[in-house]
Amino acid sequence: HGHIVGLSLSPDHKYLYVNCRPWPKNYIISDPQESPPLAQEVEISTIDLTTFNFVGPVLRSHKAYTHSDECFFLNLDVSDDYVASGAEDRQGYLWDRHYGIPLYRFPHRNVVNCVAINPQDSEILVTVSDDYTFKVWMSRCRASELTGSNDAIKGTSV
Template sequence: MKVKEDDTLLLKHCISGHGKPVSFVAWSPDDTMLLTCGNKEVLKLWDVDTGICKLTFGSPADCVISSCAWFPDSKKIVCGSSEPHNRIWTCDFEGNELEVWEGERIPKVSDLAVTPEGNHLIICSSREIWVRDFPRGKEWVISEEHSITSLSVSSDGQFLIVNLNSQEIHLWSILGNCKVADRFTGHKQGKYVIRSCFGGSNSLFIASGSEDSQVYIWHRHQGKPIQVLSGHSMTVNSVSWNPTKPHMLASASDDRTVRIWVGSRNPCQSPFP
């Protein structure tokens, strides 16, 4: 879909090529390419303008890719897999592996991200968040008490949020200078992977899906929801805030719909009055 200046939507392409359900998509920072992958599926790179698959990475027999992320220059990606063994690697768009991390100390990757300036790689395993500082060659670990299902990074690259199956979202400083996470509660999550995101004016808000078919919104400095959006009829798995239109939010649900929420353009108001 393409979003016009007046916030109307235009269908651009219907892309197909996977043999099994697609469970993960990632837009390139320059908005020209799209990565898609699924459980026991290949990773595909799509040209947004033409809708054509430019490259297929590997085969389902090689490994199970759990997640992938773009570097800010849109010229390379990082992927994580857990089968047949734990492995993290970066590659270019000719399929060449550039860096590889594997072995006993590499965690089983549930999600990963690269900060917008490209200085930090963040990896989530079952109950740990690994942060690797590329310029300094250092890494550290943030521990959680409950299983982590998803990860999102703020647009300024300073904070991250993780969804936990304890029905909490935790916010941490990526620089490792906070000992206790800020906590956000109110949504429902116990069985499924639920994704959240930063967004709104200056990324001051957090949105999350929920197993009760709602979309929950918090202010970053308030632990309780400031808004609950109703419209879906089944679990809302994922949400994504428009990076260039802070008044626009998308949500995807098990009810087989994607809903676009359009709120106030006034940054001083609650995002969806």
């Protein structure tokens, strides 16, 4: 149980990925007008849309700090191989979809509200932030193919 702050379907529409800020375990809502306390660690859970069961590992590592009644939406995106999400800790995050392993963090100067994986090329990703920028990121392999450089993953602010 918790406050849902983002949703995304898998490309095959078989799974729903949910960004959630959990409530404390066994928390009982006594007053519907009062927001329950929320965890600072955001969790991404996966729901199988055939069985409606939670499946796979819960992805963790991204943070949120706002109070219960002022939550940011942290949009996420899913490709065949990756799950990506924004966070309030000024980072975008990328995980391996099948193993739940965190792969990379994409830095900004403020909250990262949204990420989008290129549906034609999952080695290219865009992050959008409250720092008034969006950044286009690509893997070393893709950067090498496009620019001839073997530099590390880089974001280009626009």
